[in-house]
Amino acid sequence: MADDRDHDHDHDHANPLHNHPPLQPDDESPPGRHEVMTEAMRELLVEKGVLSADDIRAALENIDSWAPSKGAQIVARAWTDDAFRKRLLADGNAALAEFGIDSGGAKVTVVENTDRVHNVIVCTLCSCYPRAVLGLPPDWYRSKNYRRRVVVEPRAVLEEFGLRVPDDRAVRVHDSLADLRYLVLPRRPEGTDGWTEEQLAGIVTRDCMVGVAEPRPE
Amino acid sequence: MTGSFTPGDRVRVIRAHPPGHRRTPYYIRGKEGVIERICGAFPNPEELAYGFDGRPAKTLYRVRFRQKDVWPDYAGAEIDTVDVDIYEHWLNPA
Incomplete structure (x- = not known):
């Protein structure tokens, strides 16, 4: 792709033969106060030998490796192993540790969707999110629009995500504010009898575990 | 006043606006709810x-x-709820 920089031809990004990442211009704007402080702190830590540049790189690489697929594996296990499901609901951190996941200091609290209750997660104060199992939160989760509205009019917000919850099913919003991190355990959909854990994990998306969608068998 | 509550207890969030870093959102201050869990x-x-x-x-x-x-x-259903994590020093018995 070395000489491909000026390609201004029309092309379809869905074309698998043309699979460069979407182009995003470099941010050339002057750094903000917090960026300057962060950079100064990083330089000092490296200069004083507290951390190496490679430590910082490796930590960022580790954060980037967190992905919703871990959460999906946990949900699939809960669907197929009722004893695990009970352990997961009773003590999220201990159940995650069975998957080798360290949840850090936060208390992981798993809330189960049923035919009577639909759960949805928000952090109205900032962007608390179960990063150890879902990775970094999507932009909409951190947006003021979502954070402000989902506590006030959750059913309207869910409809915008394409999820209609019938009135006889309670919508339970969880405002994750301090030391808890919530994960929604969705309902296992009809039509998945006999599926393997791997197949099941394949339909459990990030949004299902935040509670703005429900898994559907493909 | 703070208390030791058990699940099922009715509580009211203190309505106060102290300055500084607070983890109790404004919208829930002064509202009455039920302890769901410790x-x-x-x-x-x-x-x-x-x-x-x-x-x-x-x-x-x-x-x-x-x-x-x-x-x-x-505007939603009567049965809808919001669960909020609240520290003991923000709660009074209702």
Whole structure:
């Protein structure tokens, strides 16, 4: 792709033969106060030998490796192993540790969707999110629009995500504010009898575990 | 006044507006709900935010509120709720 920089031809990004990442211009704007402080702190830590540049790189690489697929594996296990499901609901951190996941200091609290209750997660104060199992939160989760509205009019917000919850099913919003991190355990959909854990994990998306969608068998 | 609550107890969130880093959102202050569970004791984040050690640890509760009690003009179903994590020093018996 070395000489491909000026390609201004029309092309379809869905074309698998043309699979460069979407182009995003470099941010050339002057750094903000917090960026300057962060950079100064990083330089000092490296200069004083507290951390190496490679430590910082490796930590960022580790954060980037967190992905919703871990959460999906946990949900699939809960669907197929009722004893695990009970352990997961009773003590999220201990159940995650069975998957080798360290949840850090936060208390992981798993809330189960049923035919009577639909759960949805928000952090109205900032962007608390179960990063150890879902990775970094999507932009909409951190947006003021979502954070402000989902506590006030959750059913309207869910409809915008394409999820209609019938009135006889309670919508339970969880405002994750301090030391808890919530994960929604969705309902296992009809039509998945006999599926393997791997197949099941394949339909459990990030949004299902935040509670703005429900898994559907493909 | 703070108390030791058990699940099912009715509580009211203190309506106060102290300055500083607070983990109790404005919309829930003054509202009445029910203790859903005791989450355990955690170093007080309102102290941690300023470099103190957050000791003694505070009991954290999950409190369930009826949406109709939180928002008088709530448009959703009667059975809808919002669960909020609240530290003991923000709660009084209702």
